[in-house]
Amino acid sequence: xxxxxxxxxxxxxxxxxxxxxxxxxxxxxxxxxxxxxxxxxxxxxxxxxxxxxxxxxxxxxxxxxxxxxxxxxxxxxxxxxxxxxxxxxxxxxxxxxxxxxxxxxxxxxxxxxxxxxxxxxxxxxxxxxxxxxxxxxxxxxxxxxxxxxxxxxxxxxxxxxxxxxxxxxxxxxxxxxxxxxxxxxxxxxxxxxxxxxxxxxxxxxxxxxxxxxxxxxxxxxxxxxxxxxxxxxxxxxxxxxxxxxxxxxxxxxxxxxxxxxxxxxxxxxxxxxxxxxxxxxxxxxxxxxxxxxxxxxxxxxxxxxx
Amino acid sequence: xxxxxxxxxxxxxxxxxxxxxxxxxxxxxxxxxxxxxxxxxxxxxxxxxxxxxxxxxxxxxxxxxxxxxxxxxxxxxxxxxxxxxxxxxxxxxxxxxxxxxxxxxxxxxxxxxxxxxxxxxxxxxxxxxxxxxxxxxxxxxxxxxxxxxxxxxxxxxxxxxxxxxxxxxxxxxxxxxxxxxxxxxxxxxxxxxxxxxxxxxxxxxxxxxxxxxxxxxxxxxxxxxxxxxxxxxxxxxxxxxxxxxxxxxxxxxxxxxxxxxxxxxxxxxxxxxxxxxxxxxxxxxxxxxxxxxxxxxxxxxxxxxxxxxxxxxxxxxxxxxx
Numbered sequence: 204x205x206x207x208x209x210x211x212x213x214x215x216x217x218x219x220x221x222x223x224x225x226x227x228x229x230x231x232x233x234x235x236x237x238x239x240x241x242x243x244x245x246x247x248x249x250x251x252x253x254x255x256x257x258x259x260x261x262x263x264x265x266x267x268x269x270x271x272x273x274x275x276x277x278x279x280x281x282x283x284x285x286x287x288x289x290x291x292x293x294x295x296x297x298x299x300x301x302x303x304x305x306x307x308x309x310x311x312x313x314x315x316x317x318x319x320x321x322x323x324x325x326x327x328x329x330x331x332x333x334x335x336x337x338x339x340x341x342x343x344x345x346x347x348x349x350x351x352x353x354x355x356x357x358x359x360x361x362x363x364x365x366x367x368x369x370x371x372x373x374x375x376x377x378x379x380x381x382x383x384x385x386x387x388x389x390x391x392x393x394x395x396x397x398x399x400x401x402x403x404x405x406x407x408x409x410x411x412x413x414x415x416x417x418x419x420x421x422x423x424x425x426x427x428x429x430x431x432x433x434x435x436x437x438x439x440x441x442x443x444x445x446x447x448x449x450x451x452x453x454x455x456x457x458x459x460x461x462x463x464x465x466x467x468x469x470x471x472x473x474x475x476x477x478x479x480x481x482x483x484x485x486x487x488x489x490x491x492x493x494x495x496x497x498x499x500x501x502x503x504x505x506x507x508x509x
Numbered sequence: 510x511x512x513x514x515x516x517x518x519x520x521x522x523x524x525x526x527x528x529x530x531x532x533x534x535x536x537x538x539x540x541x542x543x544x545x546x547x548x549x550x551x552x553x554x555x556x557x558x559x560x561x562x563x564x565x566x567x568x569x570x571x572x573x574x575x576x577x578x579x580x581x582x583x584x585x586x587x588x589x590x591x592x593x594x595x596x597x598x599x600x601x602x603x604x605x606x607x608x609x610x611x612x613x614x615x616x617x618x619x620x621x622x623x624x625x626x627x628x629x630x631x632x633x634x635x636x637x638x639x640x641x642x643x644x645x646x647x648x649x650x651x652x653x654x655x656x657x658x659x660x661x662x663x664x665x666x667x668x669x670x671x672x673x674x675x676x677x678x679x680x681x682x683x684x685x686x687x688x689x690x691x692x693x694x695x696x697x698x699x700x701x702x703x704x705x706x707x708x709x710x711x712x713x714x715x716x717x718x719x720x721x722x723x724x725x726x727x728x729x730x731x732x733x734x735x736x737x738x739x740x741x742x743x744x745x746x747x748x749x750x751x752x753x754x755x756x757x758x759x760x761x762x763x764x765x766x767x768x769x770x771x772x773x774x775x776x777x778x779x780x781x782x783x784x785x786x787x788x789x790x791x792x793x794x795x796x797x798x799x800x801x802x803x804x805x806x807x808x809x810x811x812x813x814x815x816x817x818x819x820x821x822x823x824x825x826x827x828x829x830x831x
Contacts, residue, residue, distance in 0.1 A: 334569075396568075398610040405564055406625045406676065407598030416624070420615035503615060503660045 240496035327387025431494030547727030550737035608669035619657030739796030
């Protein structure tokens with residue numbers, strides 16, 4: 204390429220790399236146009252703040268039984284007054300427990316699910332891309348994990364490791380990665396046959412690069428959908444575990460545990476069910492809507508909405 | 510003469526539920542440095558499979574049963590993984606039929622061009638980006654530096670194929686295989702892309718294997734032509750020989766089915782009667798015999814071997830090419 208027939212006008216200006224600031228500005232603009240997404244992101248930010256600042260925001264000690272938290276007959280106190288969201292049958296402040304519970308539920312939803320996503324995507328891509336023995340081994344492991352009822356599997360693991368928040372996170376991640384690995388593997392099986400993968404391979408690009416740079420972008424929408432749905436599932440699994448007493452150990456608060464408590468008293472103290480229930484629904488919904496928005500934002504083939 | 514690429518008696522088999530079927534049956538040819546070889550044939554003639562075998566792109570269902578592929582004397586089929594990776598892209602590159610599917614729709618053009626530069630030439634991000642902009646400008650992409658940030662969907666079909674050519678020649682390969690590079694394009698764009706390939710490879714002295722079903726495209730571009738039918742080479746020669754004095758009945762029929770540019774159009778466009786052999790439906794004699802106007806009893810019984818550049822009992826009797 205030393206002497207082209209007609210030397211084209213080559214611009215030697217440095218091509219600008221796709222800037223992060225540019226992306227953020229685009230994100231901001233699309234958020235302003237998408238009201239549900241805007242609300243969802245706001246809810247998630249508030250939730251995060253609530254969880255982080257729980258010690259400052261909580262009006263009471265979430266684990267302490269207050270004498271004035273129970274009526275003369277020993278029933279929980281309805282919302283209002285000293286206890287904005289009422290108290291539970293143990294005379295503990297529901298609002299404070301809710302704030303501290305957000306820490307537990309968010310940690311479990313985000314950390315457990317984040318771990319699961321990381322492991323699941325890696326395993327799925329590797330299995331689908333290489334096939335053969337690697338695929339067989341990974342697929343059999345996912346089969347094995349999935350053939351147990353989730354709850355039973357978690358209970359079995361926790362009864363070995365002992366209940367603690369960290370163990371609950373690990374156990375949920377250990378179970379949940381298999382679902383994502385399955386889906387991702389299937390997608391990669393078809394993606395690796397696409398011509399652009401072949402074309403990239405004929406250019407001598409290494410396997411790791413092909414997987415990360417060329418296949419992963421095609422998986423982003425699925426990963427976001429599964430990860431946001433997974434947040435909800437993880438929080439719910441945690442609540443089930445708490446229900447049978449192998450989740451986050453009492454008296455620490457978690458939303459799942461509070462819902463299970465509330466179920467038993469909903470006729471006399473409906474706030475016990477509604478307060479954590481509404482929080483859970485809002486969180487799950489916000490994650491899903493924000494996930495949809497993020498998916499569209501990251502899709503370069505989607506037309507930019509005006 | 511030392512060949513750049515030497516393919517010797519290549520046999521490729523496909524495993525199917527009904528057994529192993531040969532798609533390529535003993536193909537031999539060689540390409541000298543800087544030479545341009547055309548491979549023509551209709552769908553299923555084995556021309557693309559041959560190219561895939563050379564580039565080691567055959568899927569798990571296909572295996573090279575026998576034969577050799579040598580590049581500068583080195584055994585391509587025996588390359589270990591790392592050597593294969595270093596060879597592909599740097600010394601042998603490929604342009605595919607449909608630039609819509611050979612460029613990754615979700616990866617910016619810049620990355621797709623710089624990737625090869627960084628992998629093989631060890632350029633850093635900056636140098637590769639500058640070089641990529643130069644390359645795109647050379648293949649005629651306007652405002653090349655800015656377009657590095659765009660995704661393939663914002664390019665037209667012809668422009669995408671230009672980009673694909675730019676990527677293929679970016680590391681100055683010694684061999685470029687183009688598998689139907691113009692088939693998916695408009696006729697006017699076809700000529701531009703062929704011109705481009707002509708210019709880029711002439712500058713680098715890159716040898717080209719152009720695979721096409723279109724004798725017209727091949728004859729304007731190539732020095733030599735192989736005609737393939739039913740997984741075998743049935744005729745080979747210089748472009749003038751093949752186009753000017755075709756000897757195999759199949760080559761003649763192929764040329765005869767191109768409508769003349771002058772004179773009245775025939776009522777029906779000429780075509781070759783019958784259809785090409787199905788994979789696995791192998792007949793003992795010449796695979797073209799069922800469709801051949803000159804076929805004799807011998808043709809249905811004994812497969813002709815390559816003599817004087819043609820694999821045909823009838824044509825071989827006439828002796829060497831006049």
